[in-house]
Amino acid sequence: MSRFAGGFRDGRRRLCLPACFLCLILSLPGLMSSAAFPQSAPAAVVAKVEVWVDGAPNTENLERLVSIRPGDLYSLSAVSDSIKQIHRSQLFSDVVVTRSGVESVELRFGLTRKLIVRKIGFRGEKGTSGRKLRNSLYALQEYAYFSDEKLARATEELKMALIDEGYFQPQVRAAAKRVPGAPQVDVVFAIAAGARYAISAIRFQWSAGVPKADLKKAMKTKEGDLYSLSRLDQDLARLRALYAKHRYPRADVELTAEDFFPENGTVSLLIRVDPDEHIEILISGADVPIDLVLPIWEERIFEEWGLGEAEARILAYLREKGYILAAVSSRIEREEAGIRIVHRVDPGQKARISNVRFEGNSHFTAGRIKKELGIADRVLFFGRLDGKRAFELTSEIKMLYEIEGFPAAQVGLQFSVEGDEAEAVYTIQEGRQQRIKTIEIAGASLFSPEMIRSQLSIAEDGPFFRPFIRREIEKLSAFYLDQSVRGTKIEPRIEALGEDLFKVIFNIQEGRMIRIQSLFVSGNRTTRNNVVLRELRVKEGDLARADRISLSKQNLERLGIFSEVAIEEIPISESAEHVIITVREGERNYAGVGIGLETRDTFRSASSLLETSLRLRGTAEYMRGNMFGSAASLSFVTQFSLSEKRVVVTWQQPYFLFNIPVETYINGWVEAEDRTSFAFEREGISVTGMRPFFWGFDMLTTLGYARTTLTKLEVPPNEIDRQFYPYSKTSLAPSFIRERRDDAFNPERGYFSSLALDWAFPLLQTESDFLKGLFKYQRYFTLVPRVLLGSTFRLGLGMGKMPIHERFFAGGSNSFRGAKFDELGPEDPESGIPIGGKALVLFNFEFSFPVVSSLRNFSGVIFYDAGNSFFNRSDVDLRDLEHAVGLGVRYRTPLGPVRLELGWNLTDPEKRGRPIAFITIGNIF
Amino acid sequence: MAPVLLLLWLHPGQPQVVDCIVAEVNGKALTLTDVRILQEFAIGPEHKDGDPPVTLRQTLEEAINRRVVIDLVREDIEVTKKETDDLLLLWKGRFEAEQWQERLAAYGLQEEALRPYLEEVIRYIKTIDLRFGRGVDVSRQDIERYYEEEYRPFERSLGREPKPLVQAAAEIEDRLKSEKAGQQATTWVRSLRAQAEVRINDRCLEQAR
Structure with missing residues (x-):
């Protein structure tokens, strides 16, 4: 190492320390502020808002989803509200907001788009057909949204499906592979179905009631069969039904032990049966099936109620058969092993009701009562009132009067019998009618009282029926929603104005009129955006009228190309909302085949059928929907028979040229007919x-x-x-x-x-x-x-x-x-x-x-x-x-x-x- | 180079995560800001001075429990303005007036904006109270056992002479009822949570650390 390098390193070290100290001093206030409070600066202003999707700048003008605008004061709670609004659109699985700048803040909303399942596949030792596995999936489906939670649930669903098929300890591993360039995933489940066990023994732990041999005979699962939980559940239900048949309706049947022997692939089952009380039912005096009343006693119930319910069923049964004067008395006798329920029936004379008459009715004519309750006059041998209905009419007539403002109406039924014909006479005590004197609309300012009143079905001087007030409130609420007003609360107040007169006041706390700020369409991978937008009856800037939004949804469903259509309204301020339209595209291919037989020979008798020459007759069709994402379909139909052969190709589209709303079919055909x-x-x-x-x-x-x-x-x-x-x-x-x-x-x-x-x-x-x-x-x-x-x-x-x-x-x-x-x-x-x-x-x-x-x-x-x-x-x-x-x-x-x-x-x-x-x-x- | 990097990393002008979705409960989002606000301001009516501060994770778990209970129970529990005002006063009481305003300003909040949080806390407490506030029984043996095993040793450890059972019984009974109701409520909430769809975004929670 040269002395210069060493010297240089020393010099560097001498410079570094002061620089670090300087950095520390400069950053100390920032560190302190971020420790004490979250990252905000008072009076900071938002200078810029960006929206990125899946790590890249968005190209779909998604800034409309964010309620913060440049120029707004920066606030964490506004950011939090914006995140929640974006989340409510259900288009994105995650939202992360980053900020840069102190006084002039730049916000970036990073959205992660929800993924859609493109394909689901199965590989490995599936143990059963792919179709059965697919049908067992509810949490995850093709063309629906994907999430890790749904994938985990789907894995469990597959395991349960394999267990139901008799596999034990099935292994299912799921892998989701992102489709490049699209917010889609392909999901593959790797399956090792596991072992199946054969049933070596079925043992019963039971006390009484049904012989053991009969129990085994009642079960479809036999020793030696492969063990299947779902099949065994059905057998346990059969055993319960068998015990019910032997008058043990409360029998408890359950599987208490499964002993597995992996070395030889067998399992031994132990089924416990507790018969509970023996319930004997005797019905004397008339031929009434016991099964009519036995189900009443399957659960532990209040005995007096059970007797009453049984009597009602027996009487209804007899009356329907014409025993209109039948009577029943009942009692319970206690025995050692259980109870005996005794119904003593006096059927009375059998009679056919040939006429219906009313007495005491002044508010309704007899014709009006019959029309309202669907009581038709006899036609030849048909249309007689049966006894069961005759008794039911008593409460129906009473309800008819109550709706018309007669709360105290009483209706009695008597029969006038001559021979085997009877006349049903309804005696009506109408009582006093309650009426509405005035209807007042309070608190409404957005619409005139007359306009609101016109939505009501009740009227001044009309009948007063309290339950209808709730219905009127629902109508008014729907009216406000249809007029784009959200958040309206309506409370009724009813004042008695003396004898049988009422004042009805609707106190309306009006909400606010809402406009649609932005419309977003999601879920359409094949269908073009304009095809969806064309069906909408609202657009950006319109008032958010609930009836038009609902009509838009119906129009989209009517196209027949979506398996699901959802329209979500997301409030973003007191006067504006986003509308998110989410569609799930349905299956596009349909095929059908029909086959039959036909003959030209005349059919004279059953024996001549054998000599008749029969030929095949059939139809085959295939349809491909949503062609080119335009909601159009192309179909091929072919028919063939002795007398006709036909091939038809049809192109169907919901609109004619230039979006003219005429459903259009273009057909080409070749046919031959004899x-x-x-x-x-x-x-x-x-x-x-x-x-x-x-x-x-x-x-x-x-x-x-x-x-x-x-x-x-x-x-x-x-x-x-x-x-x-x-x-x-x-x-x-x-x-x-x-x-x-x-x-x-x-x-x-x-x-x-x-x-x-x-x-x-x-x-x-x-x-x-x-x-x-x-x-x-x-x-x-x-x-x-x-x-x-x-x-x-x-x-x-x-x-x-x-x-x-x-x-x-x-x-x-x-x-x-x-x-x-x-x-x-x-x-x-x-x-x-x-x-x-x-x-x-x-x-x-x-x-x-x-x-x-x-x-x-x-x-x-x-x-x-x-x-x-x-x-x-x-x-x-x-x-x-x-x-x-x-x-x-x-x-x-x-x-x-x-x-x-x-x-x-x-x-x-x-x-x-x-x-x-x-x-x-x-x-x- | 290191000082430059250090300066850059600490400078507030660099992008920082300010908020994210920390949890989803039955399809509704809970943001990091929600949890911070709750940690900052929210205390229950039984809060006492000296209670240890709650962590962000604890606050999140409690918020999730509240959401789950209110969503799944669906009972129409009314919360009056007086009740929210009273709880708001309790929340304010922990801060000096200037501190209170500073903390609100830090989140860009007005006092009114705290009402949804207040209502959620009150609604949750009322739901629990409705289900477990009454009908909790404590036996004589439980009281006696608690007196012998807990109350007397505790009083003695504080250098105090324990009151006789007759005098302490009422207090012990209240305490035991409260504990039992709390345990039942916790078990119930846990079972409701197992039925709910809850997803916690740990990555978002990390942003707060």
Whole structure:
């Protein structure tokens, strides 16, 4: 080492010490202040606010989320409030705020974006299918937010799922891998399912009640089976049910010991059974099932209550069967092993209630009471009031009066019996009616009292019913929210103004009107932002109207591309809030397959089914949703059967061009159909737009081109068919639909009307030149519960050059049940094969009724159809309608009824007397 | 170089973490500032002079317990303005007037801004009192045992003659009831906390050290 280096080092050392001392002196005040108080400086001003996301400057204008602005006085509590507002947006898992500067403060908000799970995978010895593992996950799901806590919970859920499958000590390790460049993670669970044990012995520790052999027999788990906890739980439930059947409803059955033998992979189980009290139930005097009352005694209850409840159930059961004068008396007898409950029943005379009468009612007419309570007059054999309902009506009538301001109304029920018919007489003591004299609105300044009053359902001089006041408060609260006012408190005050008159005062402590300062959209990885924003009915700067915010949420849900939509309002000041829209994109791929059998042969009897040639019939479809993030979908559907083959490609989007709000479908299809008189092949393309019209109608308009080639013609070709082969058509088809049925598949009330026009015009060398329209009206009535009357009217008219495949045909299960498919209407004079026409008239009437009261989905039907198809419009004559009657049964399914019907044609002398059978799914249309 | 680095590190102009999310309770954030404010100001009505100061971690745990109880219990416990005023006076009473204003200013707070903290403390105490304030029984044997094993030795250790059991019984009973209620409350709060979703960000807590 040189003397210079050593000297230099000494010199450096001499300089360092004073410098350090100087640093210490300079920093001492800072050190002292940070020790005494948190890092703040009085009167410091915020000069700059930055927002960084995931370690980089944000590019999404997220400064709007921060309520601190440059120029504000710096304050820790304001920083804390800002952090909480950002956190409430649920977009970020962490927020760290750093400060630099003393008097002129620069704040940086460092946000960590919440991660979304992109994919969940499983590897290793899974022990069960990936689908079962995926279904067992609730804490963590694809396209949902990720957190370490959720990952830990998901790991436990998988372990429990494997344990339920019979695996012991399963090992599950989770790994979350961040997707580069995106706030997403892929989660992989590495699974070692563990060992499974076979059950070597099932032992019981039990005292009495059920023989041990019966216990083992009742269990599905047997010695030698693989041990599964979930399966054993089901067996324990079976044993409890078995004990209940042997009159030990309180039996306690539990697994008390599992002895594992890892060396040979077996486990021995010990099940303890405590039968508890033996409960014998005797019901004498009537045939009432014990199971009706046994569940009452499964828990330890107050015995008097139990007897009362049992008597109520027995009486309800008997009354429903027509024993309206039944009476029950009960007692409990104590025995050594338990208790005996004795119900002595006097059923009385069985009678059917043929009439309902009211006495003492002056405020309500009898008709009004019946209408309000749904008491229908009898229709033929149907609609009788059953005894159980007759007794329930007493409290319902009382409630009806209370709602109308009669708090002291009393209702009694008596029966006047003659033979096996009875009249139910309700004796009503109305009492005095309480009314509202005045309604006062106090404390409101943002809106006029008249405007607030108009939100109320109660009125001055109207009936007073205390529970409705709470409902009115909810209405007023909703009104204020819809007017963008938050924080409103409404308290009622009710003053008695003398006998039966009240003053109702609504004291309103109004909140403040709130504006939307910023709107944020989150969770859309595929869907474009403008697709989301387009559905919103609020924007930045608008008043925060709750009804528009709610409508925005409904619009987003209606798109059908999100499995979850949440809209969060985050107050940032007394007059402003942020609105955060968080969506979770749903599954995009759907596929379906349907297969059936069909035959052309006529089905005459069960034995002929064996000789019938059956062919496969099927449908396959695939749909991909949210194409290009635009909420559009692309689907492929193919159908094949003996008589038709079809491939349809459809592009559907919620808006037309330039965001015009018309739901649009673009269809392309290739099809081949084999009808009675002809067969054709067709290819075409169409564009359909659908949108609500006015007067409650929806309008569909279709512009299309189709090219049809007749491959078979069983009748002599007419001029059109001969001249234009193949036949090309360009058409414009508007339709107007008004749907007011309660259920489109199984309607019971309401109506449906539609007008479909098809204007085919010659364009681009196409041959089409006709106009046709089809009007349809349907009406449904419920006469009494489950007794329905339905009617359908159809009128079709056409003009111009209509080739055979465009004409109206009728006949079959969905139009006229007195003729086979397409066989109603004009026929070729030589071959007798239907040729269709330019006019169609159809009437259908159906009366359906329950066949077996306990089978609610099974009903019988009688019907009357009338109609015809006419070659020319001028041929339409109601005297030429054919008539058919028939009957059938139907079974209701969620997609409509399965119908089995027999129809008799009353008009055609050749068909008279011979029924035609139809099997169909869906209602007539 | 070292002095320059030292100067830079100590200079207040360098970025410093001033606040962060220290915990999440059932989806709601607790910031470091919240915990500091509670540590700085909040004391319960039973606080006595001479009680040892609480650490930041202890304050955080108590704040989490309060949030968990208030969230999960969901009973509508009313807190009156008088109650918050009284507790605020208790909080103020520990400081000189000037000190009080300085401490408020350090956080950029007005007195009114302390009300949410005050209400939370009162609501928590009332909830516990509602559940465990009454119905706690202490047996005669417990009192006697406490008298023999705790009270008498303690009094003697202070050089005092222990009062007879008859005179000390009421005081001992109160003390035992209070302890028992406290133990029951602690167990209950612990069980509620196990049901709640609580996440503590230790990294944020480190920033305060």
